[in-house]
Amino acid sequence: MRGNAEMHDLVAPGSLGAVLDLLAAEPGQWTPIAGGTELMVAFSAGRLSASKLVSLWGIPDLRTIAMTPQSVVIGAAATFLDLRKHAVINAELPLLARAASWIGSIANQSRATLGGNLVNGSPAADSPPALLAYDAEIETISVRGRRKVPYSEFHTGYKRNVLAADELLYAIHLPRRFARYRQYLRKVGTRRAMAIAKVALGATALVEQGVVREIRLAAASLAPYPTRLKQTEEALVGRPLTRETVLAARRTLLSEVQPIDDIRSTAEYRRRVAVNLLEEFLLELRREGLQP
Amino acid sequence: MNAHGMATKDAPWPTIRFTVNGESRSVRVPPMKRLLDVLREDLHLTGTKEGCGEGECGSCSVRMNGELVNSCLVPVLQAEGADIQTVEGLALEGGLHPLQESFLQNGGAQCGICTPGMLMAAAQLLANSPHPSEVEVREGLAGNLCRCTGFMRIFASVAAAAGASEPDPAKEPVLSSKLEQTHHAR
Numbered sequence: 102m103r104g105n106a107e108m109h110d111l112v113a114p115g116s117l118g119a120v121l122d123l124l125a126a127e128p129g130q131w132t133p134i135a136g137g138t139e140l141m142v143a144f145s146a147g148r149l150s151a152s153k154l155v156s157l158w159g160i161p162d163l164r165t166i167a168m169t170p171q172s173v174v175i176g177a178a179a180t181f182l183d184l185r186k187h188a189v190i191n192a193e194l195p196l197l198a199r200a201a202s203w204i205g206s207i208a209n210q211s212r213a214t215l216g217g218n219l220v221n222g223s224p225a226a227d228s229p230p231a232l233l234a235y236d237a238e239i240e241t242i243s244v245r246g247r248r249k250v251p252y253s254e255f256h257t258g259y260k261r262n263v264l265a266a267d268e269l270l271y272a273i274h275l276p277r278r279f280a281r282y283r284q285y286l287r288k289v290g291t292r293r294a295m296a297i298a299k300v301a302l303g304a305t306a307l308v309e310q311g312v313v314r315e316i317r318l319a320a321a322s323l324a325p326y327p328t329r330l331k332q333t334e335e336a337l338v339g340r341p342l343t344r345e346t347v348l349a350a351r352r353t354l355l356s357e358v359q360p361i362d363d364i365r366s367t368a369e370y371r372r373r374v375a376v377n378l379l380e381e382f383l384l385e386l387r388r389e390g391l392q393p
Numbered sequence: 394m395n396a397h398g399m400a401t402k403d404a405p406w407p408t409i410r411f412t413v414n415g416e417s418r419s420v421r422v423p424p425m426k427r428l429l430d431v432l433r434e435d436l437h438l439t440g441t442k443e444g445c446g447e448g449e450c451g452s453c454s455v456r457m458n459g460e461l462v463n464s465c466l467v468p469v470l471q472a473e474g475a476d477i478q479t480v481e482g483l484a485l486e487g488g489l490h491p492l493q494e495s496f497l498q499n500g501g502a503q504c505g506i507c508t509p510g511m512l513m514a515a516a517q518l519l520a521n522s523p524h525p526s527e528v529e530v531r532e533g534l535a536g537n538l539c540r541c542t543g544f545m546r547i548f549a550s551v552a553a554a555a556g557a558s559e560p561d562p563a564k565e566p567v568l569s570s571k572l573e574q575t576h577h578a579r
Binding site: 106110111112138142146159207212295 | 422423424425426427430446448449451454460461462463465466470471473514517532533535536537
């Protein structure tokens, strides 16, 4: 059954303040829509349940990329093409630039927004592993004000998050301190272009004298929502990068993740690939440590 | 009932204005109506095709404010004030656009359903990168599926057109990422 445009209302108040007023006046009644690359697919297929939508497209305050000495602040409605074209993001946050290049095609990247990717909350989404590896922080906004939450605490369940009914995701803050970290991001899908991840792993790490000082590991499609792999991180911090450490980290990851069988892959395949990606990164770290 | 068999409600639809192929147009339609359907049904610009209807095949590609978009994923209200170019707007006064000529000469079109989208994606690519590498051509067209040609003649058509056209001095910033890294799995 195709979607019927007459069954849905869409308004474009045009300013952030007007959108927030609308959300506050009728909390939970309005569904924000930015570039439409998720909601319009549901609409076309006749499975868009939202009857009242409010457009965030074209609101200048939301489509920004700003820099402070400490962080890069990305407005929620910055598109993935905006991110790919940005010199500082390419230079300092290469994992995010790479993830942006994985989002569908150019025609998808010109409309799909970073905030939309996060609010939609697909466990397979491309940008979250990079954001988790970079310790991103989420800033929300409502008529009540703004607040910040670590991105690692943003998702609370399958397609669920901490946003209140009158709140919008406003900006994503990324610290600029990762230049000296080893960084890793790899996605495994059915083919190279235009494929949704079967599994993906992102990571940043600091290694000194062969010992892991700091590590962040983040995964797509290994849990109901994008997650840090904290137990696996704990199995690595403070340890020398020996064969035993790598094997122990593999075992921990296998016990920590909860992948499922679905149309794209199987739980078993996802487990095997995930541990192999982890090992690939750890062996890269070790090789690096062995170099004089 | 209107011409498209849909019941018209009492609620007046908003008037939405935009520019298509250089002409000012206005429509009164439900704001969630897809730009694709407005182009085809209300403006009778049927060059833009529907393939998948979910942003995966690129058949409905048009250029909106200088960016390539899938018109099946754009609610028409979001096109308010936009400058839109469809395949009908490619042809130059009195002749084909170099890309169209090149697709014709190089066998880049067979059944024709993907062709308008291919042309618009190629036009977008050449606007940003007048002399694209083979990798850039492949990435630029990665969102456009063809089930007839096997793509090689399409790539050749774009390359031939790029070779023939002059560099654009008002070149927009190109994607600086290392394509072999970013376009592929790592």
